Amino acid sequence: MGARVIVITSGKGGVGKTTSTANIAVALAKAGKRVVAVDTDIGLRNLDMVMGLESRVVYNFIDVIEKNCRLNQALVRDKRVENLHLLPAAQTRTKDAVSPAQMAELCEQLRPDFDFVLLDCPAGIEGGFKNAAAGADEALIVTTPEVPAVRDADRIIGMLESMGKSPIRLIINRFRPVMVQNNEMLSQEDILDILAIKLIGIVPEDDSVIKSANRGEPLTFTHNSPAALAYTNIAARILGENVPLLHLDSYRSQGFLASLKKIFGF
Amino acid sequence: MTLCKTVETLSMEAPLIETPTTKTPVIQLKGTNFGIRVVFPKDLSDDLLLDNFEAIPEETYALPMGTGVVLDFQSRSCSEQLIGAILSRVVWPRKLNVLAWLTWDKVSLARLACAGFTTKEPAGEHVSGALILDHSLRSGQHEDYDGDVVLVGHLNNGAEIFAGGSVSVLGKLKGLVHAGRNGAEGIYIVAGSFESQQLRIGDKLCDQFGEDMKWWKKPVIITLEDDGLLFRDWKLEAETETA
Numbered sequence: 450m451g452a453r454v455i456v457i458t459s460g461k462g463g464v465g466k467t468t469s470t471a472n473i474a475v476a477l478a479k480a481g482k483r484v485v486a487v488d489t490d491i492g493l494r495n496l497d498m499v500m501g502l503e504s505r506v507v508y509n510f511i512d513v514i515e516k517n518c519r520l521n522q523a524l525v526r527d528k529r530v531e532n533l534h535l536l537p538a539a540q541t542r543t544k545d546a547v548s549p550a551q552m553a554e555l556c557e558q559l560r561p562d563f564d565f566v567l568l569d570c571p572a573g574i575e576g577g578f579k580n581a582a583a584g585a586d587e588a589l590i591v592t593t594p595e596v597p598a599v600r601d602a603d604r605i606i607g608m609l610e611s612m613g614k615s616p617i618r619l620i621i622n623r624f625r626p627v628m629v630q631n632n633e634m635l636s637q638e639d640i641l642d643i644l645a646i647k648l649i650g651i652v653p654e655d656d657s658v659i660k661s662a663n664r665g666e667p668l669t670f671t672h673n674s675p676a677a678l679a680y681t682n683i684a685a686r687i688l689g690e691n692v693p694l695l696h697l698d699s700y701r702s703q704g705f706l707a708s709l710k711k712i713f714g715f
Numbered sequence: 716m717t718l719c720k721t722v723e724t725l726s727m728e729a730p731l732i733e734t735p736t737t738k739t740p741v742i743q744l745k746g747t748n749f750g751i752r753v754v755f756p757k758d759l760s761d762d763l764l765l766d767n768f769e770a771i772p773e774e775t776y777a778l779p780m781g782t783g784v785v786l787d788f789q790s791r792s793c794s795e796q797l798i799g800a801i802l803s804r805v806v807w808p809r810k811l812n813v814l815a816w817l818t819w820d821k822v823s824l825a826r827l828a829c830a831g832f833t834t835k836e837p838a839g840e841h842v843s844g845a846l847i848l849d850h851s852l853r854s855g856q857h858e859d860y861d862g863d864v865v866l867v868g869h870l871n872n873g874a875e876i877f878a879g880g881s882v883s884v885l886g887k888l889k890g891l892v893h894a895g896r897n898g899a900e901g902i903y904i905v906a907g908s909f910e911s912q913q914l915r916i917g918d919k920l921c922d923q924f925g926e927d928m929k930w931w932k933k934p935v936i937i938t939l940e941d942d943g944l945l946f947r948d949w950k951l952e953a954e955t956e957t958a
Contacts, residue, residue, distance in 0.1 A: 574855075600854050600873050607853030643871060645851065 451560030452483075455567055455687070456585035456614070460601030462572030464593045465622040468658055469680070470569040471499045473589075476669040476684030478533035482564040485524065485534040489581040490571035491546055494538035501665025502527060502535050511539040514551050520558055529670060534563075544576045549583030556584030565687075574608060582609060588617045589649065594624055594635040599643055606646060618649035620683060625654045626697045650683035652676050653697050740941060742767050744775060745900065749814060749837045751775065751784045752900050756941050757791045761800070768805050783812035785837060787900065789940040790947075793823035798830065817901060819938060819947075836901040851886065852876070861897075881905075891915075895939070904937040905949055916944060
């Protein structure tokens with residue numbers, strides 16, 4: 450028995466795959482799990498920046514595949530939390546530098562030493578996606594409540610189903626309850642009706658996500674924003690815990706601080 | 716039965732948009748692999764229909780490839796008097812071999828069936844045996860089949876079904892359907908909930924659909940009639956009346 454290998458994907462770009470990968474990775478590590486986040490977006494890597502580990506990258510996983518270094522030399526350990534590692538992508542290569550079989554082999558090498566391997570997938574349905582999906586057992590689909598993003602998610606789900614990945618679960622990102630109430634945004638029910646897969650979490654729109662990405666400090670390190678709480682809950686659900694969905698309406702009517710007080714009783 | 720024509724009919728040939736015109740409805744004759752299909756327009760009086768039908772030269776039906784004719788009334792009501800007049804004035808004098816009497820009008824259909832006429836599409840129009848799909852089709856997934864297709868699920872936005880025959884989507888029809896791709900007649904599209912912005916039947920393309928149309932998110936059956944798409948309510952009715 451080794452790690453669970455989970456690909457975080459979406460089809461459409463800019464919906465929050467990398468942010469989700471970083472935050473879930475931190476949350477799982479904080480829960481005591483051994484985690485490696487793998488940036489599979491060759492040529493456009495940025496998971497290292499979102500995780501705040503950019504300056505410590507020496508090798509990347511292409512170097513491992515091409516045997517320029519050993520696997521543990523390419524792994525970047527995050528010193529802020531136990532058992533969290535990053536395996537970066539090459540910035541100066543292209544997606545065709547690796548094959549699906551090589552990615553699957555890399556995942557097999559990672560399995561024995563970790564509880565979770567999180568694969569941050571590039572946008573699109575071509576080689577980059579196929580590489581990332583090749584080594585995964587299960588998938589997290591990230592979508593925003595927008596029609597094009599949902600259609601692309603539907604496309605990706607169909608491809609993952611045909612590849613035999615299971616379970617495939619959904620993260621709805623950048624959700625804005627006020628817009629839903631005004632019929633300006635797809636609701637949770639609309640999205641689930643189209644995609645017909647299990648929902649694992651809803652992440653509300655939160656300005657702190659942008660700030661954290663710029664600082665290189667995933668929100669789940671601190672746990673003090675709606676998005677941080679949502680990602681922590683997603684990690685808990687990945688671990689099999691039965692955590693109810695956030696009541697996002699309450700953030701609008703009471704303010705987030707009041708909601709936290711209600712949740713934690715302080 | 717209340718019928719409603721679509722507001723726009725588009726041809727697949729340039730120019731794409733046909734401006735609706737007030738032209739006199741005419742009987743159409745279409746060559747098929749079983750002979751001649753005679754398509755009667757809805758908006759033509761019985762007298763004019765009989766006159767026009769009678770005026771068609773006898774030689775028209777003597778095509779070497781043909782074995783008979785199919786009389787297609789589309790959704791037109793077909794009275795006993797009209798049936799009798801067609802028989803006495805055209806069919807018997809010309810010794811036409813009528814393979815089938817087709818109509819979407821249920822009363823007329825029952826009347827024709829009771830009189831012993833064949834009311835089903837002649838075999839050989841398209842391949843026998845329907846393709847049954849027991850799962851929804853997601854965006855990017857495509858099915859191409861020469862015969863009829865039945866989808867027990869949803870056809871999601873970005874998914875496609877191209878069929879030589881008719882297409883039935885029992886769930887939500889959000890993707891693209893092209894039924895009767897090879898020009899077969901008697902083709903229909905069924906949707907449990909119609910939510911598609913474009914449809915194709917035969918060589919007709921219609922892409923003016925949206926939430927403001929009457930049939931949006933309704934169960935519908937769509938046929939090709941008088942060069943336009945005809946929408947009707949699709950209901951699963953109990954058979955107790957005829958049992």
